[in-house]
Amino acid sequence: AQRVTQPEKLLSVFKGAPVELKCNYSYSGSPELFWYVQYSRQRLQLLLRHISRESIKGFTADLNKGETSFHLKKPFAQEEDSAMYYCALRTGGFKTIFGAGTRLFVKA
């Protein structure tokens, strides 16, 4: 079955601390993975996608097929990073499955 698991509903860190938002997926095919973010009172928007191997706002995510993970990382969290983060898996039919989301709270 296709599934995306984000084990943490809430993650609270201090400003300047490293942050890692976990995402594990279950999919028998070749996965296409994304991280979307929703800031307070804003629309859900793309943060990054695994095929681009990019760093956006200091965030990176590496696809680990062996561990079926796509964890989102940032070495030094900022208060403006506080938001809801969703990991998403797009399957071959373009159906996209989202995780339950992790709310990141960065404390001053």
Added chain:
Amino acid sequence: GAGVSQSPSNKVTEKGKDVELRCDPISGHTALYWYRQSLGQGLEFLIYFQGNSAPDKSGLPSDRFSAERTGGSVSTLTIQRTQQEDSAVYLCASSGGTSLGSEQYFGPGTRLTVT
């Protein structure tokens, strides 16, 4: 340019009534998605349309839910005989392509409250 728009932004309805939610995708986008966002449940895939292909309805939770997309543009999600568990934010997204890495652009959502 204009992004994805949805209407109404809020809808309060009585249990048992039918509701229609509208989505206007970004012009030229061939793919359109509907999701339901509930507290603690994340985003639940409902249905997606791609061009003239038959829609993928695999996420619709019951036969009370249906959606159509007219002329490859505007889409309407209809919920018949609404139940309290239908209360959620319904999000629409569109995408300009189906190639690897294609981004989905989300609308602001319709908050549905069934009393």
